[in-house]
Amino acid sequence: MVTRLSQLFLRTLREDPADADVASHRLLVRAGYIRRAAPGIYSWLPLGLKVLGRVEAIVREEMNAIGAQEVHFPALLPREPYEVTNRWTEYGENLFRLQDRREADYLLAPTHEEMFTLLVKDMYTSYKDLPVYLYQIQTKYRDEARPRAGLLRGREFIMKDSYSFDADDDGLQRAYDAHRGAYLRIFDRLGLEVVAVNAVSGAMGGSRSEEFLHPTDVGEDTFVRSAGGYAANVEAVTTVVPPALDHAGAPAAHVEATPDTPTIDTLVADANARFPREDRPWAAADTLKNVVLAVDLPTGQRRIVVIGLPGDRAVDLKRVEATIGAHLGVAGEVAVEAATEADLAAHPGLVKGYIGPGIALDEPVLGTESATGLLYLLDPRVVDGTRWITGANQPGRHVFDLTAGRDFAADGGIEASEVRAGDEAPDGSGPLELARGIEMGHIFQLGRKYAEALDLQVLDANGKRVTVTMGSYGIGVSRAVAALAEGNHDERGLIWPRNVAPFDVHLMATGKGEKIFAAAEQLAADLQAAGLDVLYDDRPRTSPGVKFGDAELIGVPTTVVVGRGLADGVVEVRDRRTGDSVDVPVADAVGHLRGVVRGS
Amino acid sequence: MVTRLSQLFLRTLREDPADADVASHRLLVRAGYIRRAAPGIYSWLPLGLKVLGRVEAIVREEMNAIGAQEVHFPALLPREPYEVTNRWTEYGENLFRLQDRREADYLLAPTHEEMFTLLVKDMYTSYKDLPVYLYQIQTKYRDEARPRAGLLRGREFIMKDSYSFDADDDGLQRAYDAHRGAYLRIFDRLGLEVVAVNAVSGAMGGSRSEEFLHPTDVGEDTFVRSAGGYAANVEAVTTVVPPALDHAGAPAAHVEATPDTPTIDTLVADANARFPREDRPWAAADTLKNVVLAVDLPTGQRRIVVIGLPGDRAVDLKRVEATIGAHLGVAGEVAVEAATEADLAAHPGLVKGYIGPGIALDEPVLGTESATGLLYLLDPRVVDGTRWITGANQPGRHVFDLTAGRDFAADGGIEASEVRAGDEAPDGSGPLELARGIEMGHIFQLGRKYAEALDLQVLDANGKRVTVTMGSYGIGVSRAVAALAEGNHDERGLIWPRNVAPFDVHLMATGKGEKIFAAAEQLAADLQAAGLDVLYDDRPRTSPGVKFGDAELIGVPTTVVVGRGLADGVVEVRDRRTGDSVDVPVADAVGHLRGVVRGS
Structure with a gap:
């Protein structure tokens, strides 16, 4: 083919578009690949569509090579299947919802687990029909709160999503491995460096899941890696827990007035001056900071939780968001923020700056939810036998030598603290370094959640009905175009890898x-x-x-x-x-x- | 490629699906090509997606061959451009509307004239940049009142839509001819018989437009054709108008009591018995029937209009819908139905069964709108000098020899009467026959309507700003799959033309x-x-x-x-x-x- 530039529908721009915050966005617009139609919604011009087509072709070839079969689902879907799995509610504001002329509820699908499950249920009845891997390359919708960076986080975007259906766990593992291999080959052919990171916290149990992150400073996801080969997204990092201590010899807790200690540092200095430890000086890591958070649930409810963690650590709200739902018994996306004055006002027992668990008052303010009405969760470092300086729930007073497992309890542990460069990798492979990346793909062993909700069963070899086990696998296809542009440009323009060049x-x-x-x-x-x-x-x-x-x-x-x-x-x-x-x-x-x- | 049926995601069905009313729908479901996801919304299984892909490839090749360039627009679009052209309102209930999390209005695009116009405006500034032909193969949405026949009339469907941009009318004509040629080649390669019919009434003036109809009994569109080569959809057929007569010698109109004449036939018999014409007997075609219609506008308003036509003809509501908007000064889709009792109650001068124009009362009930407040339109056969029997606006009384041009006037003419087999073709090419078809494509000289609304101008050779003239061209791609199935099957199953076979x-x-x-x-x-x-x-x-x-x-x-x-x-x-x-x-x-x- 020869395309004449004099005929090509193209006009390059000398100026950066005003709304473009990253290089890929700036250059894809300036070079005439895409145009913005609305926030997070883009049109593809001839050059852009050509690159997109080449990316799609590579994805398609590799999916076909593992025996996956291509189908195509609608984007406009009825509410009912998403109601059964509760995702109609769980998606919260991220879901575009609408009604048709008969006032029936519809959505613009953000992902299609329900529809694929129902399709296989409609078609197949026997374990002999399995495994089956199905995929589509299709337009998806997500009403992002903050669409940004052009195609990197859009509200209408193109995904390859696939789903595997197996009669048993071994089959699911094979399906997962096949997809993992295909994904690595796809990214390799695209010329897109990726790091496969664990995406589900081991502490949370559950099924296997990995994200494929393209390392770049403009990425929204922070991940960690060690020289020894560990890699995980920050939400999935588990803390290396110190051993529990015997608290038999620990001194008794005592409440003290602590004037003039507005900060953790001044509190620690005061403690070392007035109530020194016998073994070593108090440190910031010996103070127990209790942070009050407000959690907005998909149902519209707002719940207050308190998290206790060492005073030298900050709370990482994204890590809390990843797991707090399980503690509250809700599925779906939640939003977590610091509690407001109004939230605190509803809990007058919580004395700002002096919040603490345990014995300090006749009526415990913090402890187990059954005793106090407030969910209280602890950083994994707060193991039995550790001694803490923390609030006494009275203005101007702290409690000292409050000992975990002896003087206070909580509803459980939570991975809520920030992960820091230099923290140990959970697998012992050395200290962690932090990096940023763009999520290019995600593979996930769903297990039987959707099959159970939608009653997808097949007959096994003994004629017994068994619930099918599923995997779900996604690649951001339009996002890949942007990530490739982000990783392949200089100050003068784009530099496409040969396999995807227009x-x-x-x-x-x-x-x-x-x-x-x-x-x-x-x-x-x-x-x-x-x-x-x-x-x-x-x-x-x-x-x-x-x-x-x-x-x-x-x-x-x-x-x-x-x-x-x-x-x-x-x-x-x-x-x-x-x-x-x-x-x-x-x-x-x-x-x-x-x-x-x-x-x- | 070898695809093993043992591995193919397929399950054929012995039974017809309960909701399938036409053969293509039944067979595409039974043979495992598609599945219904919601009313008028379908999923494509591997076999169906393959056929769809082959149809798309042929469309793409022929569009590229005329120099059209492929782009891709979002389906989810902001309200604003459609507000400027008023289509946000005009589409009425056919438009899927929604709001995002910030309560901004969006729509699911039924067609993309606005976006293409704005894109060209964004990119081009000079007549030298033109012509440009752009197209996309894209998912469209239309909230049909009655989705039916599977893919033949869906609510989410795939269209190829293209748009041409030219600096002058000659360019538009060339663009139109190029698309017309490409469409005929596409249908030929698909193995899909089509008839190109005129789609805009010559009487209405306006730009050229043709529909490509695939003749089939399950089609929703009625069209006419003559042995001499005339073809038009029913809305576009113009009546062969008889010559005007001199009314100098016509007898004076006279009002008579007409008891026992409940039907047109009895009225005509009574007239021939009591008030015979001097030249020939009265016939049903000499009675002037005045039909009261209610028109629901896209704005939600309801307007009453009266149409006068020969008593041997019925009103064709679709023909009225095609042109009544222009008489009412509104654009967009209108719905026309017979006036209800409530509508009539608002116009007590209209005496049911005895409605007529002209002289019969001191205050005219029907005539020009300026005189009566009611829009009154006449069938083109009511030419000057014709003599009529019609209602006298009094119960039990008719007026005889009421002569057009002498005794009554109206606000204009309208093509409202049914077209009948045997009517003369307007170009004199012989009597018309009626047939049914599916609209497979539509080409349309838009002219400057959108360019004016959205201010798309370029500089001409003299440096003067001129408004661009546009054409719009569509092919129903998913509909083509269904039409091919409809035209190529027997009682045992599908019989694909070789070019599109899976x-x-x-x-x-x-x-x-x-x-x-x-x-x-x-x-x-x-x-x-x-x-x-x-x-x-x-x-x-x-x-x-x-x-x-x-x-x-x-x-x-x-x-x-x-x-x-x-x-x-x-x-x-x-x-x-x-x-x-x-x-x-x-x-x-x-x-x-x-x-x-x-x-x-």
Whole structure:
């Protein structure tokens, strides 16, 4: 194919769009790949659609290669199946909801577990029909609170989602492994570096899940990795728990007035001065900070919880959001924030700055929910036998040597503290480092949750009905285009990896001679005949500077310039990424470029 | 490719689905091509998606061949552009509307004129940039009052829509002609018979528009055609108007009591008995029937209009709906129905059964709207000088010899009467016959309506700003799959045209010998090596009867049976459409099938 730039529906922009906050967004708009239609909603121009199509083709090939079969579901779906699984409610404000002319409820699907489950239920009845892997490449909707970064977090986006159906756990594991392999091959072919991170906290139990993160500073996800190979998203990191201590010898707890200790540091200094430990000085990590949080549930309810953690750590709200639902007995997405004054006013026992569990008052303020009416959860570091300085639930007073397991209890543990660089990896593989990434894919062993809710059973070899076990696997296809742009650009424009570039070669004629244009025309035709996909800048009156600028902005990996060198019988072949250029005799140009493009 | 039926995600059904009212719907569901997700909303299974993909590929090739460039717009769009053109309102209940979490209004786009117009405005500024033809193959939404017939009239469906942008009318004509040609090639390649019909009434003026209808009894659109080549949809047919008569010699109108004339026939008989015409007997076509209609506007308003037409004709509400908006000064879709008792009660001058225009009362009941407050429109046959029997606006009384142009006037003419088989074609090409069809495509010279509303201008050769002129062109892609099924089936199943069939060859092994399956395996591999796309029924324990039944239901055009004949060194090649079969030596099978498939 030869596409003439003079005919291509394209207008490159010199200025960055005002609303673009990351490089991929800026460059994809400036180079004429996409345009914004509404917040988080984009149109694909011819160049963008070509790259998108190449990404889709790679995804499709690798999914087909593991025996997955392509189907296509509607985006507009009735409420009922999502009601059965409770996701109609759980999705909260992230779900686009609407009514039809008969006032029946519909949604724009954010993901299709329910529909795939019902389809397999409709079609299959026996374990002999399984396994089956189904996928689609389809437009999804999510009413993000903060759409940002162009295609990186949109409200209408393209996903490949697949689902596996097996009669037993071994089958699910095989399906999961097959998808994991396919995903790694897809990202490799796309030229997209990814790190596979554990995405479900081991402490929470549950099924296996991994995210594929593309490391980049503009990523929204923080993840950790160790030199020894551990990788996890921050929500999934489990704390290395110190051993429990015997509290037989611990001194008795005592309440003291602690004037002039507005900060943890001043409190620790005061403690070391007035009530020194016998074994070592008090440290910030010996203070027990009790943080009051408000949790907004998908149902619209707001719940107050208190989390106790060492005073040298901050609460990571995302980590709390990942697991607090299980403690509250709700599924779906929750939003967690610091409790407001109004929230606190409803719990007058909580004395701001002096909140603590245990013995300090006749009526315990914090402890187990059954005793106090307030859910109280502890950082895993608060093991039995540890001694703490914490609030006494009275203004100006703290309690000292309050000992876990002896003087106070809680409703359970929670991974709520921030993970810090230097923390130990849970598998002992060394200290963690923190990095940011974009979630490119997610694979998840769903197990029987959806099959149970929607009653998907098959007959096993003994004629007994068994519930099917499922996996769910997603790749952000439109997001991949943005991630590729983010990871492959310089200050002058995009630099596409060859496998997804909109064209193989960007050919341009620079100069005014008729001979130059005739030679460029001929070369375009010859390259086409050799099976290359050519973008030919045939604009007769555009300056070389503008042509070079557009070529660099558009980012085809190889540029061929037919210009001054023609008098000497050569064309210039330039590598967009390295900037290197070589002069190639006209007669050799096709062979040379085939070699460059085909990688030989 | 070889697809093994034992692995294919497929389950054929013996029973028709309960909700399927047409053959294409029944068979596409039974043969495992589609499944219903909600009223008018369907999921595509692997077989269906393959056929859909082949249809899309043909559409894409022909659009690219006329220089159209593919883009892709969102389905979820903000209200604002549709507000500017007033279509937010005009679409009425057919539009799916929703709000996002910030309560901003959105819609699911039924068509994208606004967005394409704004995109070109964003990108282009000069006549030199034009023409540009843009298209997309995209999911559209329309909240149909009566979704029916499976994919034939859905609420979520796939359309190819394209738009042309030109600086002048000649350019628009070229764009229109190019699309017209591409559409005819597309339908030809799909194997889909279509009739191009005029879709805009010449009487209404306005731009050129044609629909491509696939003739079938299950079609919702009625169209007419003459032996001489005229074709139009019923809304577009113009009446052959008789010449005006001189009313100088017409007798004076006279009001008479007309007891016992409950029907037009009895009224005519009474007239011939008591007040005979001097030239010929009165006929039903000489009575002027005045029909009161209620028009529901997109704004929610309800307007009353009266239409006068010869008593031997009925009003065709669809024809009225097509043009009444222009008379009322509103754009968009209107719904017309007979006025209710409540509507009539608001106009006490209208005496049911005795409504008439003209002189019969001091205060005219019907005439021009300025005189009566009621819009009154006449069938084109009511030309000046014609003499009528009509109501006298008094119970039991009619007026005779009421003469058009002398005794009464109206606000204008309207094509409101039913078109009947035998009516003359407006171009004189002979009597019309009526037929039914499915609208497969529609091409339309929009002109400057959208460009004006959204201010799309370019600089012309003289540096003057000119408004761009546009065309809009649509093909129902998912509907084409259903129309192809509708036009290509028998009582046993589907019979796909070769260009859109899900596979080239349906190969089956029948019998139990290992040799048979080994030979079938080998043939499958050889056919694949020869570039054919093979569905191989490799099920080891399925009876030949079930295999044949599935093959006939699925409808691949050519079946190859490896069975009993193998002992004699032959396989059976069967044509699904004709039922003809030939025995072919195994050694020749690949060559023979290549010939059949490639049409040589």
